[in-house]
Amino acid sequence: MSRDARKTAEGLAYLSGFGNEHSSEAVAGALPEGRNSPQRAPLGLYAEQLSGTAFTEPRAHNRRSWLYRIRPSAAHPAFTRTGNGAIRTAPFTQSVPDPNRLRWDPLPGPESGTDFVAGLWTLGGNGDVTQRTGMAVHLYHATASMERVFSDADGELLIVPERGGLLLRTEFGLLHAEPGHVALIPRGVRFRVELLDEDARGYVCENYGAPFQLPDLGPIGANGLANARDFRAPVAAYEEDEGRVEVVNKFCGNLWTAEYDHSPLDVVAWHGNHVPYVYDLRRFNVIGTISYDHPDPSIFTVLTSPSDTPGLAGVDFVVFAPRWLVGEDTFRPPYFHRNVMSEYMGLIEGAYDAKAAGSGGFVPGGGSLHNMMSAHGPDRATFDRASxxxxxxxxxxxxxxxxxxxxxxxxxxxxxxxxxHLQPRYDDVWQGLERHFRPLH
Structure with missing residues (x-):
């Protein structure tokens, strides 16, 4: 762990609000007044637009930021192919979709010196990255801070730390993400991950589709779930480093590398809404029943990536945050169900209320996959206790x-x-669910 990095992370300043037009400058006067690309940008900087959506998308959906940087991104040498490690990308054609319920133990520990990119391991996904549809589930386990810089042209990265804090040095500034937080790096944004502890472990959702947004609240009204004000964007910070810097770019499923003669994290000022952010999951405002029955888990949606069908997400990010259960005459744990959606579930800490604590099955750092229409729900011990x-x-x-x-x-x-680390007998958790049916006549 770097003591300086930990001190830096604890002292970070942020801008508040999700999806808002933000602006920030690390040096006074770096942002131009009233124009995005004046003939001469202030302080000898270069003006550059980073677009996360097509220019012509509706204003409410458009994502873009203007960056005022020491050197333009165009000033780089050619990229060459490099090894993909354990990273894989859609379309996933080497296997067939599996209808079975599956569960994994935590990702085994990597070798010493493994950074965030080298520690990424792809579980699976769907869609087609070249068509910008679908998503991928990755896990990571790192033992060293990155010295290189990474960007993902294929999608945005939602990082869910489970063990170990992260300091994310991005083009826009610094983000601090601990277990219990999530951090989002937009498509194409360059960043470096520094570890704040001896090692770091967690999950990543790579979203190839429409950028994550807050879900519509509908009948809930104006308030509830994730509040826009609780999402934090970085204050501008830049590097002036001159010297060799490796930059790795993920493009159409493959990793490409180039050796820069300067750090690309050299943005002195910026404004826009295509920005990285961090969110504390414990700030999620849980909505639930105060009478009876168990609401559908969609009430726990933090972020959604909409598809071409209203209400049917390319991917939702859902959190089961601390909450009160008060429903009368109600089976309170998650109910038995089959779902048209496919669910990958992970655990950040503690135990999940649909599985018996201490069973050793679903543990922090592990995960389960229930593909569409696979029947699942509480195990026998949980069912007996809750009933x-x-x-x-x-x-x-x-x-x-x-x-x-x-x-x-x-x-x-x-x-x-x-x-x-794939568990061979996951189905056993539902064994012993006995017949209780007793006809009245």
């Missing part, structure tokens, strides 16, 4: 779980299908 419990107001605060939910089946990579 017989005396129903009093109950606080759920001993676990933090999340879900990547997607409209298409998740096809596994061969490495995930054959992984040693």
């Amino acid at each position: 017989a419990a005396e129903l009093r107001p109950q606080r759920i605060d001993d676990g933090l779980a999340f879900m990547f939910e997607t409209r298409w089946p998740v096809t596994l990579t061969p490495q995930a299908a054959r992984a040693e």
Whole structure:
């Protein structure tokens, strides 16, 4: 762990608000007045627009930022192919979609000196990256800070730390993400990951489709779920480093590398809404029943990537945050169900209320996959306990779980299908659910 990095992370300043037009300058006067690209940008900087959506998309959906940087991004040498490591990208054609319920232990520890990019391991996904549809589920386990810089032209990266804090040095400034936070790096934004602890482990959703946005609230009204004001964008910070810097670019599923003679994290000022951000999941304003029955898990949606069908997401990010359960005559844990959506679930800390604590099955750093229409729900111990419990107001605060939910089946990579940490007897958690049916006559 770098003591200086930890001190830097703890002292960061942020801008508040999701999807807003923000502006920030690390040096006074670096932002031009009233014009995006004046004939001469202030302080001898270069003006450059970074577009996360097509120019002609509706204003409400358009994502772009203006960057005022020491050197333009165009000033770089040719990229050459480099090894992809354990990173894989859609279309996932080396396996067939699996209808079985699957669960994994945490990703095994990597070798010493493994940085964030080298520590990425793809579980699976769907869609086609060249068509900008679908998503991928990755896990990461890193033991060293990055010295190189990375960007992903294929999609935005939603990073969910499970163990170890991260300092993300981006073109826009610095973000600090600890377990219990999520950080989003937009498509094409360059960044470097520095570890704040001895190692770092977690999950990544690579979203190839429309950028994540806050879900519509509908009948909920104007307030609830994730509040826009709780998303934090970085204050401008820049590097003036002159010297060799490796820059890795993920493009159409492959990694490409180039050796720059300067740091590309040299943005002195910026304004726009295509920006990285961090969000504390414990700020999620949970909506739930105050009478009876168990609402659908869509009430836990933090972010959604809309598709061409209203209400049917390319991918949703859902969190099961601390909350009270007060429903009367209600089975309170997640109910048995089959779903048209496919669900990958991970655990950040503690236990999940649909699985018995201490079972050793679903643990922090592990994950489960329930593809579309696969039947799942509470295990036998949880069902027996919840069916017989005396129903009093109950606080759920001993676990933090999340879900990547997607409209298409998740096809596994061969490495995930054959992984040693794939649990061989996951189906056993539903064994012993006895027949209780007793006809009245």
